[in-house]
Amino acid sequence: MxxxxxxxxxxxxxxxxxxxxxxxxxxxxxxxxxxxxxxxxxxxxxxxxxxxxxxxxxxxxxxxxxxxxxxxxxxxxxxxxxxxxxxxxxxxxxxxxxxxxxxxxxxxxxxxxxxxxxxxxxxxxxxxxxxxxxxxxxxxxxxxxxxxxxxxxxxxxxxxxxxxxxxxxxxxxxxxxxxxxxxxxxxxxxxxxxxxxxxxxxxxxxxxxxxxxxxxxxxxxxxxxxxxxGSSRHRPVFVSWHKHRGMWRWFRKFDPAARNPALSAVVWLGVWVHFLLKIPGQWLRLLRRKAAPVAGSA
The missing domain is CATH 3.90.550.10 (Spore Coat Polysaccharide Biosynthesis Protein SpsA; Chain A)
Known part of the structure; x- marks a missing residue:
């Protein structure tokens, strides 16, 4: 070589x-x-x-x-x-x-x-x-x-x-x-x-x-x-938080709808409500993954 x-x-x-x-x-x-x-x-x-x-x-x-x-x-x-x-x-x-x-x-x-x-x-x-x-x-x-x-x-x-x-x-x-x-x-x-x-x-x-x-x-x-x-599996809420932040940033940078202040406020609220609604399911799946090896070894 x-x-x-x-x-x-x-x-x-x-x-x-x-x-x-x-x-x-x-x-x-x-x-x-x-x-x-x-x-x-x-x-x-x-x-x-x-x-x-x-x-x-x-x-x-x-x-x-x-x-x-x-x-x-x-x-x-x-x-x-x-x-x-x-x-x-x-x-x-x-x-x-x-x-x-x-x-x-x-x-x-x-x-x-x-x-x-x-x-x-x-x-x-x-x-x-x-x-x-x-x-x-x-x-x-x-x-x-x-x-x-x-x-x-x-x-x-x-x-x-x-x-x-x-x-x-x-x-x-x-x-x-x-x-x-x-x-x-x-x-x-x-x-x-x-x-x-x-x-x-x-x-x-x-x-x-x-x-x-x-x-x-x-x-x-x-x-x-x-x-x-691995990061997504072990820190699902952390990853989801940043995903939603990213969605909001892209909207503010590129979407013409962001020029409407009222609509922009509604979108901001929708993004973060969506994030909050996903947390219980993410925690539940994380707990199941953590419990799975214990159950398998019983």
């Missing part, structure tokens, strides 16, 4: 960990098995599980692994921005720690970026362990009317219904669980808006990319396994 390869990776994969659990090890292993010249920037947001440090120790001879320790949970977007600031690749691949990438999928994403010079963001169809696509892989801007239709399960909502496309299609937004984009585009957009902590920053980035004249594409023929993150 020559020194030029070591200093000029084609892709910088950025993975943000925050007590992400053992799936992080498998995520890192899959990335490192890819044959595309890459570097993996592992950004740790103050994890207490010790897994990022264990990965670094186990791979201390692997020059492609570049750990970054924040020593606090800065949020997803700020952590990606800090990883991107150290990236050397022409392409950034933002990858959740519970997403399992493979070489063929990575190569297909790079092909799409090359085939569409105006492409600013390319996403993939992220799926659960049964292969069912996450509807958030293929989305529209969450304007108020669309969000209400999604909430009520009526009409054309935020997530696009029906079968997932079999090939590449233009989209308004894709899932932030996996996003490939030229580094120059990310830099031109000044990265993620750091006033989001978790959730909706991907919608924001896709919207700003389109407003800047770039295209957003979904690679419908690329399916990537996406599990459920």
């Amino acid at each position: 020559n020194s030029a390869f070591q200093t000029t990776p084609l892709v910088s994969v950025i993975v943000v960990a925050a007590d992400s659990g053992p799936t992080l090890r498998e995520c890192v292993r899959r990335v490192m098995e890819c044959e595309v010249p890459l570097e993996l920037i592992l950004v740790d947001n103050g994890s207490s599980d010790g897994i990022p440090q264990a990965i670094e120790r186990a791979m201390q001879q692997e020059w492609r692994l570049r750990p970054v320790y924040n020593h606090a949970n800065l949020g997803f977007g700020p952590a990606v921005n800090r990883g991107a600031a150290q990236a050397r690749g022409e392409v950034l691949l933002i990858l959740n720690p519970d997403c399992m990438l493979d070489d063929a999928s990575l190569r297909r994403l790079l092909e799409l970026l090359k085939a569409h010079p105006k492409a600013g963001v390319v996403g993939a169809v992220v799926c659960d362990e049964q292969g069912a696509p996450d509807r958030a892989s293929y989305r529209r801007d969450p304007y108020l009317g669309r969000a209400l239709r999604s909430l009520m399960g009526q009409g054309e909502g935020v997530n696009i219904g029906g079968e997932m496309p079999a090939g590449p299609v233009r989209a308004e937004a894709v899932s932030g669980a996996l996003m490939a984009m030229p580094r120059v585009v990310f830099e031109n957009l000044r990265g993620f808006d750091e006033d989001y902590f978790l959730h909706c920053e991907d919608l924001d980035l896709c919207r700003r990319a389109r407003d800047a004249g770039y295209e957003v594409w979904l690679a419908g023929d690329v399916h990537v396994l996406h599990g459920k993150g």
